[in-house]
Amino acid sequence: MSDQSSNRPLAGKAVTYKALGGPEVIEIVERTVRAPAAGEVRIEVKAAAVNPTDILFRDPGFGDQFGGDTFPIVPGMDAAGIIESVGPGVSRLHAGEKVMAAVMPVRPEGGAQAQHIVVPAASVVPIPEGVSLAEASTLPTTGLTALNALEIAALKTGQILAVSGGAGLLAQYAIAAAKRRGIKVIADAKPADTELVRGYGANIVVERGLGFAKAIRRELPNGADALLDTAVLGEESFGAIRDGGIYIPVRGWGGKPAERGIKIKPMLVSDVLERTEWLELLRDMVAAREIKLRAVEEYLPTKAADAQRALVAGGHRGRPVIRF
Amino acid sequence: MSRTLEAITSPRSLASGKVDNQTMKAVRIHKYGGPEVLQSEDLPRPQVSAATEVLIRVHAAGVNPVDSAIRRGLVKEIFPVSLPWIPGSDVSGVIEEVGPDVTRFKKGDEVFALLNPAKGGAYAEYVVVSESELALKPKLLHHIRAAAVPVAAVTAWNALFETAQLQSGQRVLIHGGAGGVGHFAVQLAKRKGAHVIATASAKNHELVYELGADEVIDYQAQKFEDVARKIDIVLDSIGGDTQERSWKVLKKGGVLVSIVQPPSGEKARSVGARGAMVQSRPDGAKLAEIAKIIDSGQLAPVINRILPLSEARRAQELSQSGHMHGKIVLRVVNHNGGK
Numbered sequence: 001m002s003d004q005s006s007n008r009p010l011a012g013k014a015v016t017y018k019a020l021g022g023p024e025v026i027e028i029v030e031r032t033v034r035a036p037a038a039g040e041v042r043i044e045v046k047a048a049a050v051n052p053t054d055i056l057f058r059d060p061g062f063g064d065q066f067g068g069d070t071f072p073i074v075p076g077m078d079a080a081g082i083i084e085s086v087g088p089g090v091s092r093l094h095a096g097e098k099v100m101a102a103v104m105p106v107r108p109e110g111g112a113q114a115q116h117i118v119v120p121a122a123s124v125v126p127i128p129e130g131v132s133l134a135e136a137s138t139l140p141t142t143g144l145t146a147l148n149a150l151e152i153a154a155l156k157t158g159q160i161l162a163v164s165g166g167a168g169l170l171a172q173y174a175i176a177a178a179k180r181r182g183i184k185v186i187a188d189a190k191p192a193d194t195e196l197v198r199g200y201g202a203n204i205v206v207e208r209g210l211g212f213a214k215a216i217r218r219e220l221p222n223g224a225d226a227l228l229d230t231a232v233l234g235e236e237s238f239g240a241i242r243d244g245g246i247y248i249p250v251r252g253w254g255g256k257p258a259e260r261g262i263k264i265k266p267m268l269v270s271d272v273l274e275r276t277e278w279l280e281l282l283r284d285m286v287a288a289r290e291i292k293l294r295a296v297e298e299y300l301p302t303k304a305a306d307a308q309r310a311l312v313a314g315g316h317r318g319r320p321v322i323r324f
Numbered sequence: 325m326s327r328t329l330e331a332i333t334s335p336r337s338l339a340s341g342k343v344d345n346q347t348m349k350a351v352r353i354h355k356y357g358g359p360e361v362l363q364s365e366d367l368p369r370p371q372v373s374a375a376t377e378v379l380i381r382v383h384a385a386g387v388n389p390v391d392s393a394i395r396r397g398l399v400k401e402i403f404p405v406s407l408p409w410i411p412g413s414d415v416s417g418v419i420e421e422v423g424p425d426v427t428r429f430k431k432g433d434e435v436f437a438l439l440n441p442a443k444g445g446a447y448a449e450y451v452v453v454s455e456s457e458l459a460l461k462p463k464l465l466h467h468i469r470a471a472a473v474p475v476a477a478v479t480a481w482n483a484l485f486e487t488a489q490l491q492s493g494q495r496v497l498i499h500g501g502a503g504g505v506g507h508f509a510v511q512l513a514k515r516k517g518a519h520v521i522a523t524a525s526a527k528n529h530e531l532v533y534e535l536g537a538d539e540v541i542d543y544q545a546q547k548f549e550d551v552a553r554k555i556d557i558v559l560d561s562i563g564g565d566t567q568e569r570s571w572k573v574l575k576k577g578g579v580l581v582s583i584v585q586p587p588s589g590e591k592a593r594s595v596g597a598r599g600a601m602v603q604s605r606p607d608g609a610k611l612a613e614i615a616k617i618i619d620s621g622q623l624a625p626v627i628n629r630i631l632p633l634s635e636a637r638r639a640q641e642l643s644q645s646g647h648m649h650g651k652i653v654l655r656v657v658n659h660n661g662g663k
Contacts (some may be wrong), residue, residue, distance in 0.1 A: 035621070036621070037464050037619075037620075037621030037622075037624060038511070038617075038618075038621055038622050038623055038624040039534075039624035039626070040621075087621060088621065088622055089511065089534050089535055089536055089624070090534060091530075091533065091534050092530060092534060104466075106466070107466050108463070120624075122626070122627070252658070268632070268658060270630070270655075271629075271630035271631065271632075271655065272467075272630070274627050292527070316435070
């Protein structure tokens with residue numbers, strides 16, 4: 001029934017945080033990874049994307065929300081690589097297949113930035129054709145977050161989604177997902193990024209920095225039906241939303257309730273890491289060129305701290321990816 | 325920004341603006357009715373009142389069809405509840421406090437439990453359970469996945485192994501092989517060495533084959549009784565017409581076990597078979613046994629949806645809508661910086 005090429009634990013490298021703190025808490029360790037159980041696969045990771053969330057896991061302000069005091073933590077929510085073995089009851093995926101995976105770091109097996117990982121098969125699909133493993137690793141978790149935001153917003157065809165931080169990766173995928181559903185998008189961007197964000201599929205791009213709410217209202221006097229706040233603007237962005245509209249924060253919500261009947265709907269990506277049909281949809285969107293995966297910049301595991309610094313610095317150097 | 329961070333760091337502070345260790349969030353009903361009767365409320369935390377009880381900090385609560393059936397007032401005789409009532413019989417969490425006579429568990433243990441559905445209580449941040457209802461959570465599952473297990477897996481276990489006495493080599497027909505109970509039943513029956521035939525809608529066939537079914541029938545495209553023959557055991561999670569038509573596929577001496585509707589004794593006699601109704605009962609020892617199988621890598625829950633506790637209405641609507649594969653779980657503790 002299943003293709004089990006290996007039942008043994010496997011040794012390999014992993015990026016870890018030894019404690020909360022700055023980049024100095026990052027360490028490369030050798031660890032063993034157990035064989036996949038029922039419904040799981042073991043992947044030989046070739047590339048693991050670096051996401052802003054990875055950094056929150058060691059942030060003293062956020063970290064205890066994520067992993068508690070159970071250090072070391074293996075960070076990383078996105079992996080791409082080759083299936084090494086499959087557990088009982090897995091026939092959709094096979095050893096040797098090139099796959100991408102959405103990974104939950106808060107679990108005993110840890111996150112994606114390791115040479116070998118064990119994950120639920122439901123979180124794994126073959127990579128899109130025509131893209132590299134490194135490129136594919138930028139898709140799963142951010143893509144699932146985008147689809148989750150669209151599901152939570154529950155907008156109808158023709159309604160308008162506002163997206164703050166329009167040039168970011170999450171914004172890019174959310175704009176593509178909105179477009180597919182016939183939802184109109186208004187987003188902000190620096191002047192230099194306007195064409196880029198239009199290229200993602202945004203119908204209207206407003207200039208960043210003039211005050212997001214004011215800029216949106218100038219285009220939409222009644223406000224947008226929903227706002228996906230990828231730039232983490234918080235309360236100051238409520239003005240962009242129409243009365244009774246929806247605010248979707250990306251890092252939970254600890255602030256006060258919104259005014260004018262605006263509903264705050266926080267989302268949690270760990271809720272959707274096993275939505276296989278969404279991972280397949282994302283793959284199809286790449287194949288259909290609805291999502292154009294970005295260039296990547298590869299870092300060795302020993303340079304994981306540099307990869308995180310590059311992500312924070314931003315710019316146009318390509319999405320940092322750890323290469324195993 | 326720092327104020328926001330601080331607030332997020334302490335999820336309990338969100339409702340009231342201050343940390344409060346006497347109250348909890350819970351979802352309750354005050355009257356029978358549709359999903360709209362489910363209300364989010366701030367309630368006093370339950371207290372350990374018997375010496376063999378423990379207080380659990382709930383991390384996740386599984387959603388089961390029985391939760392909705394009780395809410396709608398459809399099963400008052402079988403599950404008499406006293407209103408207001410907190411639904412939920414599947415729970416996974418961490419022990420916060422133990423009664424003086426609790427011997428097998430201690431504060432801090434990660435546990436899962438099957439609660440009496442009429443008592444309920446899992447749709448809440450804290451619940452008090454009896455030691456006998458508890459088992460250590462499987463190590464391979466985090467709380468969300470563990471909370472998907474108790475009711476469905478124990479029901480499947482009781483139906484197959486206790487009521488029907490399934491033996492290796494027998495032919496089993498599992499209706500709804502992708503559903504909550506069905507997906508555990510397929511795995512458990514296969515593991516026992518049965519020939520497993522399951523019904524499922526076309527979109528779930530791949531999943532049911534992966535779980536170990538030898539044959540999967542698209543019940544919308546063909547009549548299962550035209551395909552499945554000489555069955556030793558039927559596991560009925562549908563009832564009605566499906567149960568009625570199931571008698572003719574049974575061998576003489578076969579068993580029809582239903583988890584939704586008591587089979588007719590008359591019908592059973594007329595075909596020389598046996599009929600039985602099965603429900604899950606709280607049973608910590610059995611849960612421990614199931615946890616062992618899960619940790620051996622041979623059994624796993626399939627999760628369809630994870631929703632926050634505040635979305636309990638939507639969770640039950642989805643659960644009632646039918647055609648859902650796997651389990652729906654309510655996330656109660658949030659490990660990822662959300663509300």
